[in-house]
Amino acid sequence: MKHSADIEAEAPSASRLRVILGHRAVWPLLALALIFAVDGFISPGFFNIRIVEGRLFGNLIDILYRAVPTAVVALGMAIVIGTKGIDLSVGSVIAIVGAVITWRIHAGDPHFVVLLIALGVGLLCGLWNGFLVAVLDIQPIIATLILMVSGRGIGLMINLLYGGTNPSFQSELLQGLSVGHIGLIPTRLVLGGAIFAALWLLIRRTALGLFLEAVGGNSAAADLAGVDARLVKYAAYLICGLCAAWAGVILAADTHTSDPVSVGLYIELDAILAVVIGGGSLAGGRIYLGMTVLGALVIQALTTSILTSGLPPEYNLVVKAFVVIVVLLLQSNNLRSALYASFAGRKR
Amino acid sequence: MNEKYLPLLATIVVFLALFLTGGMLYKHFLSTLVLGDILADNAFIITAAIGTTFVILSGGIDLSIGSMIGFVGVVIANLDAVGWHPLASAAMMLAFGVLFGGLQGLIIEFCEIQPFIVTLAGLFLLRGACFMINLDSVPIHHPFVAYFASLSIDLPGEGYLRSSAIVMLVSLAAAIVIAHFTRFGANVYAIGGDRTSAQLMGVPMRRTTMAIYALGGFYSALGGVIYAFYTSSGYPLAGTGNELTAIASVVLGGTLLTGGVGMVAGTLFGGMILGLIATLINFNGSLNGAWIMIAGGMLLFIFIVMQRSLVGSFRLRATN
Numbered sequence: 001m002k003h004s005a006d007i008e009a010e011a012p013s014a015s016r017l018r019v020i021l022g023h024r025a026v027w028p029l030l031a032l033a034l035i036f037a038v039d040g041f042i043s044p045g046f047f048n049i050r051i052v053e054g055r056l057f058g059n060l061i062d063i064l065y066r067a068v069p070t071a072v073v074a075l076g077m078a079i080v081i082g083t084k085g086i087d088l089s090v091g092s093v094i095a096i097v098g099a100v101i102t103w104r105i106h107a108g109d110p111h112f113v114v115l116l117i118a119l120g121v122g123l124l125c126g127l128w129n130g131f132l133v134a135v136l137d138i139q140p141i142i143a144t145l146i147l148m149v150s151g152r153g154i155g156l157m158i159n160l161l162y163g164g165t166n167p168s169f170q171s172e173l174l175q176g177l178s179v180g181h182i183g184l185i186p187t188r189l190v191l192g193g194a195i196f197a198a199l200w201l202l203i204r205r206t207a208l209g210l211f212l213e214a215v216g217g218n219s220a221a222a223d224l225a226g227v228d229a230r231l232v233k234y235a236a237y238l239i240c241g242l243c244a245a246w247a248g249v250i251l252a253a254d255t256h257t258s259d260p261v262s263v264g265l266y267i268e269l270d271a272i273l274a275v276v277i278g279g280g281s282l283a284g285g286r287i288y289l290g291m292t293v294l295g296a297l298v299i300q301a302l303t304t305s306i307l308t309s310g311l312p313p314e315y316n317l318v319v320k321a322f323v324v325i326v327v328l329l330l331q332s333n334n335l336r337s338a339l340y341a342s343f344a345g346r347k348r
Numbered sequence: 349m350n351e352k353y354l355p356l357l358a359t360i361v362v363f364l365a366l367f368l369t370g371g372m373l374y375k376h377f378l379s380t381l382v383l384g385d386i387l388a389d390n391a392f393i394i395t396a397a398i399g400t401t402f403v404i405l406s407g408g409i410d411l412s413i414g415s416m417i418g419f420v421g422v423v424i425a426n427l428d429a430v431g432w433h434p435l436a437s438a439a440m441m442l443a444f445g446v447l448f449g450g451l452q453g454l455i456i457e458f459c460e461i462q463p464f465i466v467t468l469a470g471l472f473l474l475r476g477a478c479f480m481i482n483l484d485s486v487p488i489h490h491p492f493v494a495y496f497a498s499l500s501i502d503l504p505g506e507g508y509l510r511s512s513a514i515v516m517l518v519s520l521a522a523a524i525v526i527a528h529f530t531r532f533g534a535n536v537y538a539i540g541g542d543r544t545s546a547q548l549m550g551v552p553m554r555r556t557t558m559a560i561y562a563l564g565g566f567y568s569a570l571g572g573v574i575y576a577f578y579t580s581s582g583y584p585l586a587g588t589g590n591e592l593t594a595i596a597s598v599v600l601g602g603t604l605l606t607g608g609v610g611m612v613a614g615t616l617f618g619g620m621i622l623g624l625i626a627t628l629i630n631f632n633g634s635l636n637g638a639w640i641m642i643a644g645g646m647l648l649f650i651f652i653v654m655q656r657s658l659v660g661s662f663r664l665r666a667t668n
Binding site: 086132136137138139141142143145146147148149150151152153154156157160269272273276281282283314315316317318319320321322324325328329331332333334335 | 409455458459460461462464465466468469470471472473475476477479480483592595596599605606636637638639640641642644645646648649652653656
């Protein structure tokens with residue numbers, strides 16, 4: 001399978017600049033570099049990393065640390081989007097997982113079992129979405145809208161099962177996974193890296209990855225070629241549910257509470273944005289895991305930069321919107337060729 | 349009977365069934381008073397959803413509605429504080445809605461970026477703009493707003509139709525005319541039905557796409573005006589999540605998200621069904637907000653499955 005960028009790279013007549021600009025990693029990397037350049041300009045100590053109480057501290061570590069939940073959700077989202085789907089329910093899955101964790105810990109289950117139950121809940125949500133999309137053949141955006149609308153309500157209901165609106169919990173195991181650290185490095189970074197590696201192997205080193213992209217490229221053709229499109233779509237939503245559940249574990253352990261109304265709010269939008277900034281098309285057929293993580297980092301770097309730059313946090317959304325628009329406009333072939341044309345015209 | 353009216357009919361039947369259920373459960377539920385209240389309380393969201401119907405009919409989506417509702421309210425409230433007449437600021441915001449929507453349409457069409465992403469950026473931009481203007485709720489003191497809120501037409505029974513509901517119904521009538529009796533409306537259905545065919549038949553894609561999103565922007569700005577006048581305040585968090593309620597209203601109203609199939613009138617009943625559920629749960633008293641969300645999700649599920657089977661039976665009949 002060749003990407004259009006690779007083919008362009010082999011064409012002898014293409015200018016080098018155009019080849020470099022055509023690579024999909026360029027624009028997100030440029031965006032990240034630009035954000036960091038502005039940061040370095042505004043606050044000179046931005047890139048300092050020091051060791052406090054036996055762990056790494058610094059803005060760069062903070063960006064990585066905070067980007068983990070979004071990045072993990074975005075990885076699952078990238079796979080679903082690769083099959084020409086979309087999963088709007090990830091925020092609700094995070095809310096349900098948080099509520100279930102708090103509930104089971106209050107019920108006295110061993111914490112290891114609670115972790116397994118939490119992941120099981122994610123799988124269950126993935127199973128539901130997969131059933132709607134693959135079996136009932138409902139448009140993914142609507143199918144997952146159902147769980148998105150009702151999921152936070154389900155979380156609230158679970159909280160009400162044992163009384164209390166925002167119950168809190170303590171768990172050494174879960175909090176260790178979320179806010180603890182292995183040696184110098186935060187645990188969630190290590191585990192996030194492990195999830196990335198596992199998904200990368202799954203997508204790039206097994207047939208499943210090929211099937212996922214085939215189904216996204218052309219579901220009917222893949223079906224005719226003997227790929228069970230239904231099963232493959234199921235797999236995508238299961239993986240996405242699992243990823244969302246993991247983010248739910250991290251976020252619930254981070255805040256020590258179950259707050260279904262506000263936990264992971266807008267995370268589905270951030271995750272989709274990460275995939276798109278990473279060059280993934282909502283039209284499906286391509287899964288770029290590394291690029292997706294890069295996209296999540298761009299979003300988090302932006303958020304952290306706005307907070308450290310001294311701008312009021314109210315500016316966060318507006319700046320984010322502008323960066324998103326600029327990155328997307330630069331990725332648009334139509335606009336780029338129009339710009340090239342006017343540039344060439346002026347030279348003549 | 350024409351098959352295209354079936355989903356609309358199903359929506360109306362569900363609405364009536366829910367209304368009758370409420371009447372059997374609670375005394376005084378089956379009255380024009382309750383009906384008028386549901387219309388007035390949900391007028392802003394139904395108005396916004398009417399614009400979304402056009403966007404969805406064309407196969408697109410608009411996520412910027414909720415933020416537009418909030419932004420319009422905040423601007424009107426702040427202009428009120430410096431002495432603008434609410435009608436003048438409302439007119440300006442309606443024009444802004446048209447421009448903003450048109451710009452979104454231009455980016456979608458010219459840069460070939462998915463509507464989902466472009467309008468998502470619109471959502472962030474407008475909500476962020478709300479926060480930049482102010483973080484608290486700002487009251488609108490102008491006497492015209494109080495006068496507007498007091499306007500109503502008596503309905504048979506003890507109910508009355510409030511001004512917000514009247515504005516909504518008038519804009520609905522205009523939307524029905526635009527959708528079913530103009531060339532633009534036909535173009536919207538054509539693009540939603542089959543984009544390539546529409547292009548080959550000579551539908552002006554750029555102009556129509558821009559007009560569709562401009563119309564969506566106009567109606568969501570109108571929803572924002574209704575909301576600001578109805579609550580006589582501008583609150584930067586107003587309308588959060590309303591884009592999903594609007595989309596749900598459109599889907600419940602029998603419009604297919606794949607585009608090309610549906611009726612604008614259905615959106616009224618779709619929005620009314622969601623409002624009715626909230627009213628029913630409020631009447632009960634012992635249930636809470638969690639139930640509204642869950643019931644909304646369940647209803648959405650039932651409707652979508654029903655639509656699927658309807659569309660499926662059409663296809664079967666067509667192929668046999």
